[in-house]
Amino acid sequence: xxxxxxxxxxxxxxxxxxxxxxxxxxxxxxxxxxxxxxxxxxxxxxxxxxxxxxxxxxxxxxxxxxxxxxxxxxxxxxxxxxxxxxxxxxxxxxxxxxxxxxxxxxxxxxxxxxxxxxxxxxxxx
Numbered sequence: 494x495x496x497x498x499x500x501x502x503x504x505x506x507x508x509x510x511x512x513x514x515x516x517x518x519x520x521x522x523x524x525x526x527x528x529x530x531x532x533x534x535x536x537x538x539x540x541x542x543x544x545x546x547x548x549x550x551x552x553x554x555x556x557x558x559x560x561x562x563x564x565x566x567x568x569x570x571x572x573x574x575x576x577x578x579x580x581x582x583x584x585x586x587x588x589x590x591x592x593x594x595x596x597x598x599x600x601x602x603x604x605x606x607x608x609x610x611x612x613x614x615x616x617x618x
Contacts, residue, residue, distance in 0.1 A: 495519040495607040497589045502612030505579060509616070513574040515589030515609060523567035525607075526592040526599055529574045531585035531614075538588070542574060543599035552599045556582070581618040586611040 501513040513529070528543035542563040543552045551563055562575040572589060590605035598604065 495522045495525070495591050495593070497591060497607055497609035499587065499589045499609045499612040502587060502614045504615045504617065507580050507616055507618045509579050510575070510577045511579065511614060513576065513587055513589075513612060513614075515572040515574075517570045517572070517589075517591065519570075521593075522570050522591060524593075524595075526595045526604075527563075527565060527572040528590045528592065528599060528605060529563060529572075530588045530590055530602065530605075531583075532588070532611075533585040536585075538602055540600040540602070541587070544572065545599070546595060550599075554600070576614070579614075579616045581616050584614060584616050586613050 496518040498516045524546050529541040530538050532538040540554050544563045544565050560578045565572045588611045589609040591607040592605045596604040
């Protein structure tokens, strides 16, 4: 069993930066693909970024590519999402997720079997 706890959300102005963190419990979490998803009011949960268990492969959605960076520290069992040049369209609840099966595509909600409770990110324009 893996538990995920996100932190780092908040209210910022457009153009600002935020860094989200996800702390994973459970010794095996470092073997899992980790991802970040977000969900805005009235919209479906959407993929943001993912990183393979070794950190050698990362995947980003087109909407955040070049602005967001995902990273992980397996020694500390943490995954981070550095978000730069934020805009109002980035406003959402951000969720950390873990995929124990390490699926290849890494960008599908259905691939992930563990989820955090979410952290709110609000960007004012």
